[in-house]
Amino acid sequence: MPSFSTTxxxxxxxxxxxxxxxxxxxxxxxxxxxALMDEQDAARV
Known part of the structure; x- marks a missing residue:
């Protein structure tokens, strides 16, 4: 199983x-x- 970041x-x-x-x-x-729109780092993209 792949390992994903916590984020x-x-x-x-x-x-x-x-x-x-x-x-x-x-x-x-x-x-x-x-869901990513609520994530601060991803929302910047």
Whole structure:
């Protein structure tokens, strides 16, 4: 299994939470992008 940075793991976890909150069956790239917008370092990009 690949090793991810703590920041990326938190973003993936947040993306899963966003999908779950919206009763979506899958977490998609859009969920990950939304989660990354809340991450200060990624939001600058």
């Amino acid at each position: 990326l793991e938190q973003a993936i976890h947040a993306a899963l939470g966003l999908a779950n909150k919206r009763s979506h069956e899958f977490a998609t790239l859009e969920h990950l992008l939304l």
